[in-house]
Amino acid sequence: MSRPGLARRGFLTAAGVAAALALAACGSGSGSEATGDTPASQPASASTSWTFTDDRGQKLEQPKAPTKIVAQVSSAAALWDFGVRPVAVFGPHKLSDGSKDPQVGNVDITKVTGLGNVWDEFNVEQYIALQPDLLVSSMYEKGTLWYVPEKSKATIEQVAPTAGIMLTGQTATQVIGRYEELAKSLGADMQGVPEAKARLEAATKELAQFKDLKILMMSGGADQMWVVNPPEYPDIRLLTDNGLNVITPSKVDDGGFFQTLSWENADMYEADVILYDTRTQALKPAEMMKKPTFAKLPAVKAGQLYPWKAEAPFSYQGYADFVEQLVADLKKASKLP
Known part of the structure; x- marks a missing residue:
């Protein structure tokens, strides 16, 4: 991150x-x-x-x-x-x-x-x-x-x-x-802008139905993972403003964008769903699964690990695609015991 x-x-x-x-x-x-x-x-x-x-x-x-x-x-x-x-x-x-x-x-x-x-x-x-x-x-x-x-x-x-x-x-x-x-x-x-704007508005309205899911948004690196701080990200602000319960880290690094954790501390926060950074520099799920603590997380074991497209274009088309895919993924998730 x-x-x-x-x-x-x-x-x-x-x-x-x-x-x-x-x-x-x-x-x-x-x-x-x-x-x-x-x-x-x-x-x-x-x-x-x-x-x-x-x-x-x-x-x-x-x-x-x-x-x-x-x-x-x-x-x-x-x-x-x-x-x-x-x-x-x-x-x-x-x-x-x-x-x-x-x-x-x-x-x-x-x-x-x-x-x-x-x-x-x-x-x-x-x-x-x-x-x-x-x-x-x-x-x-x-x-x-x-x-x-x-x-x-x-x-x-x-x-x-x-x-x-x-x-x-x-x-x-x-x-x-x-x-x-x-x-x-x-x-x-x-x-195509009016049509895309209507798609985004419709998809955004669906987010509230997932308010009971506790969601962790993160990015993975070779030696550490980063838990993002929702208020600092325009895309996450859109999600939280419309009902998603995204975890806010208890302590953030200088700059305020995220909290850095070692992979041994990947279980610091309980979550029903994990959204992972899909950017080129971030670890892919298969690579993160090699980290034992991460692999044992309830959300990971339940298969509730979904992509977070952190670089969606700031256009109605770009965000309609992003939110529609997120809604489709969250419909497959459930609250964990």
Whole structure:
């Protein structure tokens, strides 16, 4: 549950960055050649100036809506479902076998430029060459754009305006609403959005029927497991606000996002159901079952171990899929003695 392990690579030298910036400023290309795809959705009216105030309180203004958008993968996944087509992404979007990382949602990774795939990896030179109009990323801490390397931040912010969408302290529906606002401002077509919104509302109403189940949400690592702290996660806030009884750890680590336990202490909390993190870096159930204390947990022995898709796209489509699957899983569970 902590930040991904660093996988560093060299960046441009200061002189190289300056030269690349100068070259980009002189260029007239659109940058779409690098992706083989059309730019982001056109604004509703080309004559109307564009403004958007992000969750840092920064008011962004341009003569027209941005069309060449670069986005961190979670932001790209959300915007894609609303009809915005970024030209490039950064963050986990490709697995080691070349297939698509689930975190990137419905984004067609064959039609976007990848600027980096792991923590602290961001190809500044490629970013400059794209001549983007806007960079979008989520934030866990106000003012810190997720997956934008601190050492390259100043250069990245010289190239194009940036927009940050806050995750911590929000419910999933609030975050989805913010991406909806941004997508509308960019002229997105919103195809399929009303239907997906209705699906999400219907699935969310079903959660209350499981209020008697005690649910533990966790992630597994090689030497430890992490019990998540519900108030800090938009997706879990959606679940608890609508009736699910998710265990809150008695003590959380610095930052407040989770409690770290050794696998020997995996039985600290009693639960009827365990929801496990499905992200790439987390242990799979078969691996966690090799931990004796975990394997003996009543919920595990009862087969009430279900996936938690911790990186569901912040779109109505993404969350409709997530909640519908969770409801289907919980219907198979029962309260344990």
